[in-house]
Amino acid sequence: MKHKEKTRALRRRPEQLPLRSRLMAGLLAALVLATGPTVGRAQVNLPTLGDSVSADLDVGAERRFGEQIMRQIRPDPDYLDDSLLLEYVQSIWSPLVQAATRLGNIGDETQDHFAWETFLVRDKSVNAFALPGGFVGVHLGLIAMTVSADELASVLGHELSHVTQRHIARRIIGDSRNSLLATAGMIAGLIIAARSGSVDGANAAIVGSQAAAAAASLAFSRDMEREADRVGFNVMNQAGFAPAGMLSMFERMEQAYHLMDSGNYPYLRSHPLTSERIGDARTRMGTEAFVRPPGLAVHALMAARAKVLMDPRAETWAQLQNLDAGVRDTSTAAPGRGFEQLGARYAGALASIKMRDFGRAENALRSAELTLQLIGSEPQSARMLSYLRAELAQAKGQAADGFAALKPLAAERSRALLMQRAQLAMVDSRGADTARQAADDLQTFVSLNPKDAGAWAQLAQLWERLDQPLRAVRAHGEVRAAMGDLNGAIDRLRSGLRQSRSREADQIEAAVIDSRLRALLYERRQLLAELYPRGVPPGAELP
Incomplete structure (x- = not known):
């Protein structure tokens, strides 16, 4: 039975694979493309931090790699478009990008070519990751485990610094060279086995080459993490977030380290938390007194939403309905306890x-x-509860x-308001006037934001x-x-012409x-010509 299940999994189309598998496939594709130019070189040296990598992988190629990966991610059900959560993450991300620009970390070349885009992943694990071309993914599990915007900003600033310091390009180049080293070792092992008939000798050569490649990759990654910590700390500080956010985030992750083997903390595997990194964060913070950060109520609500x-799953929602059990007395709550209660009750309501x-x-x-x-009511917190009341009315059909x-x-004039009004218009039985108004408002919005797939999808429902x-x-x-599926877009527009x-x-x-x-046909021809500079082979399709 297990063999049959594996066979069926292998036969699934790319869009049916889990997001993690499709993300890995996209990264492997980028790695394969990056490997090509390095094969014929007589000497291979890993780039040092601070060196330009444009000779190996320019910003245009890195952005194309990122777009290729995003074309695999956007159709996935775990790619989440929640207006309120996305707006909140963006409110933290945008000041970080602006601060990195002021500090000179984002130059004219990368500013124009990279996407500088965050997106949400419906996953309960604590994780965030940067992709080539300036795309940064945030798991909902990460938002749910933080207690302040400063903690979340420390992670986003760290991932942003991976992008601004071109760590991703360096890692692609480094991994491609390391893979060449491992491949050479395997070939040498096969030659040894053919000449001597010794299987042990062949295995030793193969294992040795793989260990050397892994050691080179690990050392390179640690250098990247130290630099991303240093640069990210300066960026979040420049953006107005409390420096204590990085330290408190590290401490929270350190306390959760024993849970890593359960798979709940993949961030700790890709970003190993060492005592050196924690000590550096404490040193950077210095003797600065702890000040309770603003916006704790809003963050508590967004963490609860995440x-x-x-x-x-229904069983998870049933447990969350009881999340506020035992925290009924708000008046006698300890400082900070009220925010926990607020989040618990929001989670229970949603x-x-x-x-x-x-x-x-x-x-x-x-x-x-x-x-x-x-x-103490905050305007943004009251706003979030107003949206939740609108969601409740929508679910009830009122x-x-x-x-x-x-x-x-x-x-x-926020996207969140436009989308919520459109969803209410879909259940409004009083007539078509509200639907028409919502459609007109969204049509204006997408004319200014043509890459917003979620807004287009909502608009399609309204026009229907x-x-x-x-x-x-x-x-x-x-x-x-907007999702990068030009073939699908062309098919649908041709259907419209018919x-x-x-x-x-x-x-x-x-x-x-x-x-x-x-316009789309021209765009597809241009992209195919870019992918196949020697001529498009018959039957070639976009990735």
């Missing part, structure tokens, strides 16, 4: 919404609102209550509800284009689809 969304236990969700939400009043909950936020098939098809095509041949079709929208289709 805790609910990172594991969509989990109850997911379980469609609306009575319990209402009670937990009211309790969260009361807790926020007692610990759109009017949801719009009423969002009324205090009418002045903002409004019986606008051509606009819906075009929006579905734009979803695929539908436009009927007399009742909107010919203006048909003209828009035709123009967009021509």
Whole structure:
């Protein structure tokens, strides 16, 4: 049975593989592409920190590697588009990028070529990772285990520094050279076995070469980690985050180190936490007095949201419904305890919404609102609870209550508000006016943000509800284009052109689809020419 399961797994299409497997496949593809130019060199030397790697892997090639990997990640179900969580992570990420630019860590070349994009991964493990080209992934488990924005900023600043210091390019080049060393050792082992007939001699040669390659890679990684700590610390400090955030994050990770073998802390495997790194963080912090960071309530709410969304199993949500058990008395809570209670009640309310236990969700939400009043209401925290009340109304199919909950936020022009209004419009039974308004607002938004696949997907649903098939098809095509699936986008737009041949079709929208289709066909030709400079082979498809 196990053999059959493995066989079926091997036969699955790429889009059916788990995100981790597809991420590894993309990284391996980038590594293979990077290996090519180094094969014919007479001498191979690992780059030292501070050296330019542009001769081996320029920023354009690194960005293309990153895009290739992201084309594998974006269609994955674990690639999460949650407007509120993404907005919160972005509110920490953007100041870090701006600070790195002011410090000179981001030069003109990388600023223009790299994406500088964060994305969320629905995974309960504590992890974050940087990809080629300026893409940084954040697991929900990491957000859920932090207690302040400063702690999360320390991890994002560290990963940002991996990008700005070109560590990823160096690692690709270093690993490709190390793989050549291991391959050479295997070939030597086979030659020894053929000449002497000694299997032990062959194994010794192979193991020795692999050990040498692993040692070189490990030493290189430790240098990178030390530099990323130093640069990341300066970046987060320049961005206005408390330096104590890095130390408290290290201490939290150190306390959790014994859990590493359970697989819950992959971050500790890719970023080994040594006593030297912890000591350096303490030294950098110096004698600075600890000051309670601002925004703890907002972070508590977002950590609770991540805790609910990172594991969509019903048994997990049932446990989270009881998360605030035993923390009922807010008035006598110790300092900081109120934020824990606030998060627990938010998690209980959101989990109850997911379980469609609306009575319990209402009670937990009211309790969260009361807790926020007692610990001191913050505008951003009250805003998050307003969104949660709108989510509850949406789940109950009571759109009017949801719009009423969002009324205090009418002045903002955030993506989160546009998406929530669109979702409420989908369940509004009072007529098509709200759907039309939501569609028009989203159409304006995507015209300014054409790479937002989530917004296009929501817009497609609205156009379908409004019986606008051509606009819906075009929006579905734009979803695929934003995800990097040019073939899928072209197929959908061609389908739209076929539908436009009927007399009742909107010919203006048909003209828009035709123009967009021509642009995508040109983009595909350019990309294929870049991938196959000697000529595109018959039947070649985009990766």
